[in-house]
Amino acid sequence: MNARSPDCAGLVIVGAGVLGCALARHLAVERGIRGIVLLEKEDAPGQHASGRNSCVAHSGFHLPPGSLKARVCIEGHRRLAAYCRERGLPFQRIGKLVVACDAAGQRHLPELAQRAAAHGLAGCRLVDRAAMLAIEPHIQGLAGFYSPHDGIFDAAQVVARLAEDARQAGVDVRLGTRVRHVRQGSARVALQLEQGGRSQTLQTKWMVACAGVQADWLAQQCGLARGLRMVPFRGEYFALAEARAKLVRGLVYPVFRPELPFLGVHLTRTVDGRALAGPNAVLAFGRESYRTGDVRWGDCAELLRSPNFWRMALRGDFLAVALGELWTSLSAQAFLDRARTLLPALQPGDLTPERAGNRAQLVDRQGRLVKDFLLAVQGRTAHVLNAVSPGFTSSLAFARLIARRLIVRGFFG
Ligand SMILES: Cc1cc2nc3c(=O)[nH]c(=O)nc-3n(C[C@H](O)[C@H](O)[C@H](O)COP(=O)(O)OP(=O)(O)OC[C@H]3O[C@@H](n4cnc5c(N)ncnc54)[C@H](O)[C@@H]3O)c2cc1C
Numbered sequence: 504m505n506a507r508s509p510d511c512a513g514l515v516i517v518g519a520g521v522l523g524c525a526l527a528r529h530l531a532v533e534r535g536i537r538g539i540v541l542l543e544k545e546d547a548p549g550q551h552a553s554g555r556n557s558c559v560a561h562s563g564f565h566l567p568p569g570s571l572k573a574r575v576c577i578e579g580h581r582r583l584a585a586y587c588r589e590r591g592l593p594f595q596r597i598g599k600l601v602v603a604c605d606a607a608g609q610r611h612l613p614e615l616a617q618r619a620a621a622h623g624l625a626g627c628r629l630v631d632r633a634a635m636l637a638i639e640p641h642i643q644g645l646a647g648f649y650s651p652h653d654g655i656f657d658a659a660q661v662v663a664r665l666a667e668d669a670r671q672a673g674v675d676v677r678l679g680t681r682v683r684h685v686r687q688g689s690a691r692v693a694l695q696l697e698q699g700g701r702s703q704t705l706q707t708k709w710m711v712a713c714a715g716v717q718a719d720w721l722a723q724q725c726g727l728a729r730g731l732r733m734v735p736f737r738g739e740y741f742a743l744a745e746a747r748a749k750l751v752r753g754l755v756y757p758v759f760r761p762e763l764p765f766l767g768v769h770l771t772r773t774v775d776g777r778a779l780a781g782p783n784a785v786l787a788f789g790r791e792s793y794r795t796g797d798v799r800w801g802d803c804a805e806l807l808r809s810p811n812f813w814r815m816a817l818r819g820d821f822l823a824v825a826l827g828e829l830w831t832s833l834s835a836q837a838f839l840d841r842a843r844t845l846l847p848a849l850q851p852g853d854l855t856p857e858r859a860g861n862r863a864q865l866v867d868r869q870g871r872l873v874k875d876f877l878l879a880v881q882g883r884t885a886h887v888l889n890a891v892s893p894g895f896t897s898s899l900a901f902a903r904l905i906a907r908r909l910i911v912r913g914f915f916g
Contacts, residue, residue, distance in 0.1 A: 512675075513538025514915060515694060515707040517682050517721065519548035521658070521895050522887055523713035524665035525902035531672035534906065536915055539674045540705070541666075542696070544681035549662030551715050551791065553895060555860025557740075557771050557782065560584065560594065561893040562652035564619035564627050565601075565759055565766075571876050571904075576893045577622055579900035583656065586899060592660050593774035599653035599754040600635065602644035604844050608758035615648045626651045641750035643847050653754055657774050658895060685710065685724045685884065692883050709914050710884045711905070716790040716863045722886040727879040730868045731888065732811040735790045735802075735861040736765070738782025739832060741854035743770075747846070748778035755845050765862075766892065768831070768841045779857060780842040780849075785832040786825060793859040795832060814870025821870075865889045878905055885909055 514530070516523045519541055530536040545551075560583055563576035587594035603609040612629055619627035627650045630638065635647040670676050677698070684695035694705045712721045716735050722728040743751070756769040765784040772778050789799025806812050815821055831838045835854065843849050865873040865888060876897070877888040887905065894901070909915065 510703070510705055512540040512705060512707040514540070514709045514711070515692070515705065516541045516711050516713060518713040518715060518717075519543035519545075519662075519666055519676065519678070520551060520553035520713060520715050521549065521662050521665065521898040522553075522890055522901065524548055524662055524669060525898040526711060526713060526905055527669035527674045527676075528665045528672070529899075529902045529906055530915070531669050531674045537673055539669075540707070541669060541674050541676045542680045542682055542694075543676070543678050546679050548666040548676075548678075549659060552860050552863060552890075553662050553715075554659050555793070555858050556658055556892070556895055557769070557779070558655050558658045558773065559599075559754055559771055559893075559896070560654040560656055561896045562599070562624055562627075562650050563622060563893065563896075564624050564650050564652075565615060566618065566622075566893075568618060568621040570874070572874075572893065572897065573622065575876070575897040575900040575904055577624075579893075579897035580652070582899035583661070583896055584654065587656055587661065590664050592657060592664060594654055594656045595774060596652065596654040597753040597772060598638070598649065598651045599756060600630075600639050600642065601648040601756045601758055602635065602642055602845060603646050603758050604644045606645070609646055611758045612646060612648050619650065624650065624652060639752055639755055641848055642755055642845055644845070655754070655772055655774055682721065685721060687725050687882050687884055689882075708883065711909070712884065712886045713890070714886075715890060716861055718863060718886060718888050718890070719865060722879055722888060725881050725884045725886065727881045727886055728865075728888055730811075731865045731873065732806075732809045733790060734806065734812055734815065734864050734866045735787040735792075736784045736864050737787035737793065737832075737859050737861050738765075738784060739838075739859045740779045740781035740857040741838060741842070742857045743778040743780060743849070744853040744855070747849055747853045748772075748776075750846060750848055751778045757845060768838070770842070770845055780838075780854060781857070782860065783831040783838065783841070784828045784862070786829070787861050790861065793861065811866045811868055811870060814868070815866050815872070816870075818870060862891045863889060864891055876901065878908060880909070880912060883914075885914065
């Protein structure tokens with residue numbers, strides 16, 4: 504496949520987050536495909552979810568067996584560790600402890616053990632209070648579940664390296680280039696682009712969109728995902744004061760609530776030796792709005808017109824959770840209280856605001872949160888949707904799976 508002229512590509516990938524970069528790299532480096540253009544509206548790769556996450560390489564023990572997420576996360580974890588090793592990038596296997604702070608939480612622990620066993624993850628185990636304190640002496644809780652496999656990495660370095668690999672293999676990486684409009688024909692896809700205030704058209708034979716929180720409207724322009732709506736949930740992080748960071752050895756999570764796709768405020772270490780608390784899950788006033796005061800009116804109006812959003816928002820159980828999360832965003836004390844359920848030694852003044860990132864969460868017509876990753880294909884375009892956590896861990900395996908599925912459908916020919 505060859506690009507014939509600067510305004511005609513063989514394949515356009517939209518979005519240089521980790522998925523777009525991993526896919527471009529896989530196709531160019533491992534499959535030798537030429538004529539790939541990678542379009543990114545920001546001035547650098549990985550400026551949205553891929554650069555604003557917990558940097559946890561999830562082993563995948565918590566994921567429902569049989570889901571696409573489980574499949575690509577477990578393989579992706581292995582591939583991410585190997586990639587970091589090969590490239591000399593940091594990757595530390597520091598283990599993850601899931602802590603039950605009450606009897607209700609304790610009841611969920613055996614299910615984690617069953618899922619880990621179903622995934623064949625050896626070494627994962629239920630731990631009583633004494634064993635839990637041997638792993639994390641400063642954590643409070645009744646019992647837990649421990650995985651030795653989970654690790655941490657540097658997301659920014661991984662994305663930058665993937666993009667550079669792709670570029671060196673001939674991918675034309677165009678930063679500062681926004682896709683405004685997509686029109687699909689029988690032999691070509693026409694993309695209306697905006698670059699440096701100028702508008703231009705790019706023709707391509709194939710297009711794959713890995714557009715994160717912008718994924719639904721691109722898919723809808725191609726006749727897909729009409730019943731789905733992006734509802735961005737912001738996750739806010741705080742950095743722990745140095746003296747408290749030392750009290751956290753590995754990754755510490757509360758018991759996950761199976762009805763929510765969010766893992767709850769947790770404590771993580773970073774590869775540069777710090778510790779973070781977060782993220783919460785607050786409804787964001789814009790797809791790319793990262794602060795409470797940052798309101799994107801267009802996005803808000805679109806959300807308020809969506810029946811999907813109202814069906815979700817008016818569900819009693821959801822409303823209670825959402826208000827609780829909002830409170831942790833508005834009140835530093837509320838966030839501290841949440842983090843103290845895991846680490847009681849935290850004191851006022853121990854938490855400093857850090858980054859925030861928005862989840863690319865889709866909601867269906869019934870108001871239910873979509874839980875699994877989706878790959879939707881229509882004609883000459885394919886769209887990755889609902890790439891929420893553990894999308895980063897999964898990226899190298901997911902990119903391969905996307906390539907395989909699309910090749911079977913005749914893409915890239
Ligand atoms: C708070 C939070 C914590 C998380 N923690 C973890 C974790 O610990 N471990 C883990 O594995 N996963 C985690 N995730 C999930 C993970 O970060 C994402 O699944 C992953 O980064 C998704 O990558 P992406 O490439 O699909 O999206 P993104 O990184 O959002 O990239 C999409 C790109 O597309 C570009 N784009 C969009 N529209 C256009 C357009 N019209 N034209 C041109 N470019 C466009 C955007 O600018 C962006 O760069 C977390 C996510 C969040 C939000």
